[in-house]
Amino acid sequence: MNKRMGWLLFCCFLLSGLNAQHPVKTRKRLQREVIRCINASAQQYKVMMQRLDADRFPVTWYAKDDKLVTSGSEPWVGGFYPGALLYLFEYTKDSSLYKEALRKMQVLEKEQYNKTTHDLGFMMYCSFGNAERLEPKPGYKEVLVNSARSLASRFNEKVGCIRSWDSDPGRFMVIIDNMMNLELLFEATKMTGDSSFYRIAVTHANTTMQHHYRPDYSSHHLVIYNPKDGNVLKKQTVQGAADSSAWARGQAWGLYGYTMCYRETRNPQYLEQARHIAQFLLAHPRLPADKIPYWDFDAPRIPNAPRDVSAGAVICSALLELATYTSGKESRGYLRAAEKMLQSLCSPAYRAAIGENGGFLLKHGVGNYPKNADIDVPLIYADYYYTEALQRYWKLGTKGRL
Numbered sequence: 210m211n212k213r214m215g216w217l218l219f220c221c222f223l224l225s226g227l228n229a230q231h232p233v234k235t236r237k238r239l240q241r242e243v244i245r246c247i248n249a250s251a252q253q254y255k256v257m258m259q260r261l262d263a264d265r266f267p268v269t270w271y272a273k274d275d276k277l278v279t280s281g282s283e284p285w286v287g288g289f290y291p292g293a294l295l296y297l298f299e300y301t302k303d304s305s306l307y308k309e310a311l312r313k314m315q316v317l318e319k320e321q322y323n324k325t326t327h328d329l330g331f332m333m334y335c336s337f338g339n340a341e342r343l344e345p346k347p348g349y350k351e352v353l354v355n356s357a358r359s360l361a362s363r364f365n366e367k368v369g370c371i372r373s374w375d376s377d378p379g380r381f382m383v384i385i386d387n388m389m390n391l392e393l394l395f396e397a398t399k400m401t402g403d404s405s406f407y408r409i410a411v412t413h414a415n416t417t418m419q420h421h422y423r424p425d426y427s428s429h430h431l432v433i434y435n436p437k438d439g440n441v442l443k444k445q446t447v448q449g450a451a452d453s454s455a456w457a458r459g460q461a462w463g464l465y466g467y468t469m470c471y472r473e474t475r476n477p478q479y480l481e482q483a484r485h486i487a488q489f490l491l492a493h494p495r496l497p498a499d500k501i502p503y504w505d506f507d508a509p510r511i512p513n514a515p516r517d518v519s520a521g522a523v524i525c526s527a528l529l530e531l532a533t534y535t536s537g538k539e540s541r542g543y544l545r546a547a548e549k550m551l552q553s554l555c556s557p558a559y560r561a562a563i564g565e566n567g568g569f570l571l572k573h574g575v576g577n578y579p580k581n582a583d584i585d586v587p588l589i590y591a592d593y594y595y596t597e598a599l600q601r602y603w604k605l606g607t608k609g610r611l
């Protein structure tokens with residue numbers, strides 16, 4: 210999609226029904242629905258709890274043979290289940306959810322010293338970060354700061370980025386997903402007063418803004434740099450449909466990442482970036498009417514391509530935050546789009562009935578399409594950002610911001 214066409218479509222989006230006041234009745238209904246979904250999600254995770262071994266983390270579930278796929282603490286997904294439990298506990302105050310989160314965090318804790326991954330933000334901030342926010346403990350702070358140190362050890366001054374994948378030492382690989390790990394670094398500076406974490410985070414965000422983004426504000430998945438001089442060697446995809454395509458979850462990571470960077474720095478460049486990304490997504494001619502994207506905006510066989518509910522949940526949560534940093538029609542547009550997404554996510558089209566879906570909350574995610582792995586399945590990260598979006602919407606309501 211070219212830049213001019215993008216702006217035109219975005220203006221149409223703002224001028225369409227979305228600029229009107231959301232009817233009060235519909236909004237009140239959605240607020241009630243969100244509370245129902247939080248309570249139902251808490252019930253559903255009790256089903257998950259029964260199935261899960263003490264030292265394992267849920268990843269996905271295969272309906273065919275009722276197989277719950279789990280992992281140890283090392284892969285990138287370990288923080289999502291405890292994090293989602295904490296969001297659900299925050300509203301329900303159900304202590305069994307809290308206890309289950311703390312049990313899983315004990316297993317996860319050792320990853321604070323893991324220097325072989327860039328995913329420490331996902332793993333440690335979604336879990337320990339939320340736990341610290343709800344009931345601060347000195348032990349959590351220590352885990353978070355150690356995790357930030359491990360993450361910062363992967364930063365290369367020449368490139369101006371944190372390394373994502375280690376597979377080839379001669380090629381410094383950075384994926385757009387890495388924007389999500391910066392929140393942990395911002396938090397570490399707040400906790401310690403050591404500004405080096407903050408500096409690494411903004412340097413990474415700036416380099417990514419320069420090299421990952423195309424003129425239409427869609428993002429490449431992977432940029433490969435020369436680790437010796439920081440020159441870009443290649444831009445490509447691994448999880449998307451093509452090197453030139455817009456892989457949906459990658460776009461979602463970018464939108465969320467730059468919105469979060471604006472929250473942490475108040476640098477207007479990050480807000481501009483987030484607004485442009487939102488514009489790309491919301492005005493996209495291939496964003497379906499229910500606003501849950503196909504797994505790639507350029508996927509073959511659209512409209513018969515699978516949706517990715519995880520991208521939808523991340524975008525929904527990010528838009529709820531972005532709406533609070535903008536004003537007037539623009540802010541209302543983001544809020545209305547997020548509400549449409551929440552309506553979809555809360556509907557039976559995406560939300561599983563209690564006791565079904567292997568104990569996961571949402572259906573219809575895509576893990577890695579090109580690898581033919583985890584297509585049209587539940588995904589733990591979809592659940593996490595869904596619980597976060599529910600939480601954010603509930604809180605906006607309690608603050609009178611809806």
Ligand code: GLY
Nearest residue numbers: 285386448458576
């Ligand atoms: N960070 C891996 C993914 O989004 O699939």
